[in-house]
Amino acid sequence: MDFNALFQFLTELNQNNSKEWMDQNRKWYKEVRDQYIKWLDEIDHLLASLDNGYYPTSGKKAINRINNNLMFHPNKPIYKDHFGAGLDKAPNSGDFYIEIGWSQSMLAGGIWRPNANTLRSIREAIDYDGEELQKILNKSSFMQTFGGLVEDGRLKTAPKGFSKAHPHIELLRNKTFAVMHPLNREDILAPDFKEKLVKVYQEMLPFRRYLNKAITV
Incomplete structure (x- = not known):
């Protein structure tokens, strides 16, 4: 290419x-x-x-x-x-998104602004075993690669049906569950770009699997 x-x-x-x-x-x-x-x-x-x-x-x-x-x-x-594309996109799941752009490029994935039913499924999964998701998010290599969840608006209080004292209330308040790794042109033009892309994909995989399990099971 x-x-x-x-x-x-x-x-x-x-x-x-x-x-x-x-x-x-x-x-x-x-x-x-x-x-x-x-x-x-x-x-x-x-x-x-x-x-x-x-x-x-x-x-x-x-x-x-x-x-x-x-x-x-x-x-x-x-x-x-930009040119954008979603790979590894099974029906009713989040994909691995690649964007190569004039002003912005990235590798991203997860669930972006899910509908009410999908969001409810993710929150129910967090209610059941949110410590598993938190462990993924807290992993040092994950934090270095993505810096945490994409900030895309959060509830100021607890979502309906969940307590304000819930141990994972900070996760439950999110409306988007996605992560992003920014790229610059030097990254894309470098001879090891494929290797970098694979590394980011593999680092993101446990996070995406958690979400996809939540919305398909």
């Missing part, structure tokens, strides 16, 4: 974020997109070889649309400034 070419495309797109420009550069976009899909297929096969519980996800299925959803976010640009 020529990530320099991907960054060059995103730079030009960021400077000319319009349908007219995209129509004129559709061939370039498809070339970069196809390269990214091929790279995702390679990562998919690599992760599947390392994790027996991995859910194969082809690059074509994993990649997100580059168009922003203007129906719900009319003030956003027409096109995103």
